[in-house]
Amino acid sequence: MTPPLMPHSMIPMQPFDLDDDSAFQAWREARLEPYKSLVGTPVIAVRDVARLESAEHAALLASCRSMNMAIYQAGSPVDKSAIRALGRQFGLESLDMNLRADEDSITTLRVVAESAGTHYIPYTNRPLNWHTDGYYNRPEEQVRGIVMHCVSTSASGGDNLFLDPEIAYLLMRDENADYIRALMQPDAMTIPANIEAGVELRPAQSGPVFSVSASGALHMRYTARTRSIEWKDDRDTRLAAGFLIELLNSDSLYIVRHRLSAGQGIICNNVLHKREAFEDDANTGQTRLLYRARYHERIQGT
Numbered sequence: 001m002t003p004p005l006m007p008h009s010m011i012p013m014q015p016f017d018l019d020d021d022s023a024f025q026a027w028r029e030a031r032l033e034p035y036k037s038l039v040g041t042p043v044i045a046v047r048d049v050a051r052l053e054s055a056e057h058a059a060l061l062a063s064c065r066s067m068n069m070a071i072y073q074a075g076s077p078v079d080k081s082a083i084r085a086l087g088r089q090f091g092l093e094s095l096d097m098n099l100r101a102d103e104d105s106i107t108t109l110r111v112v113a114e115s116a117g118t119h120y121i122p123y124t125n126r127p128l129n130w131h132t133d134g135y136y137n138r139p140e141e142q143v144r145g146i147v148m149h150c151v152s153t154s155a156s157g158g159d160n161l162f163l164d165p166e167i168a169y170l171l172m173r174d175e176n177a178d179y180i181r182a183l184m185q186p187d188a189m190t191i192p193a194n195i196e197a198g199v200e201l202r203p204a205q206s207g208p209v210f211s212v213s214a215s216g217a218l219h220m221r222y223t224a225r226t227r228s229i230e231w232k233d234d235r236d237t238r239l240a241a242g243f244l245i246e247l248l249n250s251d252s253l254y255i256v257r258h259r260l261s262a263g264q265g266i267i268c269n270n271v272l273h274k275r276e277a278f279e280d281d282a283n284t285g286q287t288r289l290l291y292r293a294r295y296h297e298r299i300q301g302t
């Protein structure tokens with residue numbers, strides 16, 4: 001099922017202005033609309049991700065415009081160059097460099113033996129709590145777009161859960177606009193420096209949870225982890241962080257659950273996501289393998 005396309009003329013210009021309630025209310029209605037008719041997870045079939053047909057491109061874009069994400073089912077094998085080509089068709093060009101990306105900056109996600117020297121959860125089969133990608137990045141290198149493609153699946157588990165940050169913002173503003181104000185503070189959430197063996201790999205990084213870009217797009221920087229994170233010590237920030245945890249752990253109808261099967265992927269504006277634990281079975285070849293590309297741009301036209 002394809003969510004309805006929201007014409008640009010219908011999008012109010014200032015929905016994120018806390019002093020403009022009528023703009024917020026109009027935008028609010030439009031953002032909630034697609035969920036009213038949502039039955040299961042919409043999966044958009046595409047023949048070749050590297051060369052989308054115009055109807056396929058339009059369907060993916062419509063989903064990204066209304067929900068900040070689209071899940072596709074590819075009709076032909078997808079390699080890293082196809083993922084690069086998929087991103088380019090949506091203006092996703094600048095790949096984020098991270099410590100453990102492969103040389104081409106597209107990360108291969110699979111279980112890596114502990115002896116290989118990594119204890120990072122993405123490379124294990126353990127659950128991965130709610131976050132947006134790159135929350136530890138510098139402000140000018142925030143991750144705004146992501147393509148994640150599933151090459152093969154685990155024997156069991158590994159479901160992903162997704163929540164559009166605009167919905168998180170909307171529900172929080174419904175609850176208390178002061179929570180939004182608190183989370184827009186430039187020092188709302190601080191990630192301490194990453195130091196390994198006495199070497200500083202990344203300096204401490206403070207920033208807001210919610211911010212609005214020059215083009216008027218909402219961006220969210222978040223992790224639900226409680227270790228290695230410092231929330232600003234004020235009442236509204238604490239309450240806002242608590243509100244988010246409660247929302248993310250609820251059975252909210254706005255949380256999209258999906259287990260990516262082989263050949264499926266997601267293209268999104270760095271929506272909130274988590275991953276459940278999974279089990280591989282090397283004997284049957286059921287091992288989870290994903291490619292992930294992170295970009296500094298948002299999806300063009302969203």
Ligand SMILES: [Fe+2]
Binds near residue numbers: 131132133
């Ligand atoms: Fe992630």
